[in-house]
Amino acid sequence: xxxxxxxxxxxxxxxxxxxxxxxxxxxxxxxxxxxxxxxxxxxxxxxxxxxxxxxxxxxxxxxxxxxxxxxxxxxxxxxxxxxxxxxxxxxxxxxxxxxxxxxxxxxxxxxxxxxxxxxxxxxxxxxxxxxxxxxxxxxxxxxxxxxxxxxxxxxxxxxxxxxxxxxxxxxxxxxxxxxxxxxxxxxxxxxxxxxxxxxxxxxxxxxxxxxxxxxxxxxxxxxxxxxxxxxxxxxxxxxxxxxxxxxxxxxxxxxxxxxxxxxxxxxx
Numbered sequence: 001x002x003x004x005x006x007x008x009x010x011x012x013x014x015x016x017x018x019x020x021x022x023x024x025x026x027x028x029x030x031x032x033x034x035x036x037x038x039x040x041x042x043x044x045x046x047x048x049x050x051x052x053x054x055x056x057x058x059x060x061x062x063x064x065x066x067x068x069x070x071x072x073x074x075x076x077x078x079x080x081x082x083x084x085x086x087x088x089x090x091x092x093x094x095x096x097x098x099x100x101x102x103x104x105x106x107x108x109x110x111x112x113x114x115x116x117x118x119x120x121x122x123x124x125x126x127x128x129x130x131x132x133x134x135x136x137x138x139x140x141x142x143x144x145x146x147x148x149x150x151x152x153x154x155x156x157x158x159x160x161x162x163x164x165x166x167x168x169x170x171x172x173x174x175x176x177x178x179x180x181x182x183x184x185x186x187x188x189x190x191x192x193x194x195x196x197x198x199x200x201x202x203x204x205x206x207x208x209x210x211x212x213x214x215x216x217x218x219x220x221x222x223x224x225x226x227x228x229x230x231x232x233x234x235x236x237x238x239x240x241x242x243x244x245x246x247x248x249x250x251x252x253x254x255x256x257x258x259x260x261x262x263x264x265x266x267x268x
Contacts, residue, residue, distance in 0.1 A: 030082070030099050036067045036092035039211025040080040047075045054098060065099035079206070080223075087218030088211050111169040111254040116160055116233075123158040123246070125151040132158055135248040142177030142217035147249040156246035157198045157236035162253075165193070167261035169227045170254035171204055173235065176247050177217025183245050185213040187237050189222040191230035198234045217249075226262040227255075 042062060047053050050068040053075035057063040060077060064084070067076040071094045081099045082089040089097070121132035130149030135158060139146045150156040168191040175181045187208040192201025205222030212220050233253060237244050 030097075032082075032097045034091055034093050034095060035082075035097045036076075036090055036095040037065055037078050037080070037082055037085065037097055038088045038090055039209040040065075040078040040085060040088070041067075041076045042079050043077040045075050046073050048073065050075075050096070050098075053077075057098075065097065067095055067097055069095045084221045084223060085212060087215040087220070111256050113252060113254050114166070116162060116251070116253055119160050119162060121148070121158065121160045123148055123150050124153045124156045127151050127245070130247070132160075135251045136160055137250075139250060140174070142174055142249045144176060144178055144247070147176055147247050149247045150245055152243040152245055154243050155236060155238050156244055157234060158246055158248055158251075159195070159198060159232055159234035160251065161195070162231050162233065165229055165231050165258060166253075166255045167227045167258045168204065168224050168230050168233065168253060169256050170224065171222045171233060172252045172254075173208075173220050173222075173248055174250040174252075175213065175216070175218050175220060176249055179216075180245075180247070181216045181218070182210065182213050183247055184208050184220070184237075185210045186239075187213075187235050187246065190234045190236070191224060191228040191232065193229070193231050195232050198236050199238070201230070201232065201234065202228055204228060204233075227260075229258070229261045 053066050053068045056075065057066040057077050062079050063077045065078045065081045067078065082097065116136050117138040119136050121136050123132040127149040130144070130147055132148045134146060135148040148158055171189045175184050185208055189204045190198065190201040191204050194200040204224035208220060235246065235248060237246055
């Protein structure tokens with residue numbers, strides 16, 4: 001059966017449940033009733049049915065998932081999925097969520113995590129003892145004393161040296177869990193070969209949204225598409241005007257084999 005047709009049939013079946021179907025996954029699709037992925041909408045529109053919303057998502061290469069509100073008939077097309085942003089996958093009555101479960105399965109792209117624990121790290125400034133190395137110390141704690149933390153800087157940044165080139169496919173940041181998680185709003189992840197100016201390397205994924213940064217102690221994932229050949233991975237926030245603080249409790253990285261890398265590094 002055509003994958004798209006199968007998806008539409010599943011949407012119709014979920015609608016026929018009248019709210020009784022909470023979640024349903026198949027090898028191809030995932031549905032969740034009364035759930036909504038927030039902070040990743042790139043297009044909103046009023047449509048006559050969830051089927052039309054699903055059709056529009058399938059026709060847009062940017063669309064990774066969609067939300068549909070049964071009451072208002074609002075269709076929201078998302079550029080990420082529940083697996084990429086679990087902290088913003090929230091309960092919302094009257095809404096249902098859909099993604100391509102096959103494409104969003106962890107590790108489906110062949111990427112694997114490699115350890116950057118103990119790699120040399122720097123940041124724009126140090127706040128007390130919360131040095132850059134705290135973000136690559138292997139700790140899973142999101143308490144402030146386990147995090148890197150800059151002072152108030154006009155453009156705070158953090159960078160780790162991987163020691164050699166890798167083909168970076170994903171980067172994950174563990175946000176602070178005891179306070180002030182909103183400070184990560186606007187943060188940009190970059191990867192490349194330039195170690196002089198942080199912002200010269202290409203970005204990986206999209207800047208952190210306010211919705212992503214709001215939950216305390218959550219992990220935010222950045223997809224590098226295409227993958228980036230890089231020796232350096234960095235995070236920066238460009239405050240215009242004013243100053244800000246960058247705090248990272250742990251940074252982890254995934255890669256694919258270097259000889260499969262389609263992206264190019266920037267710099268030397």
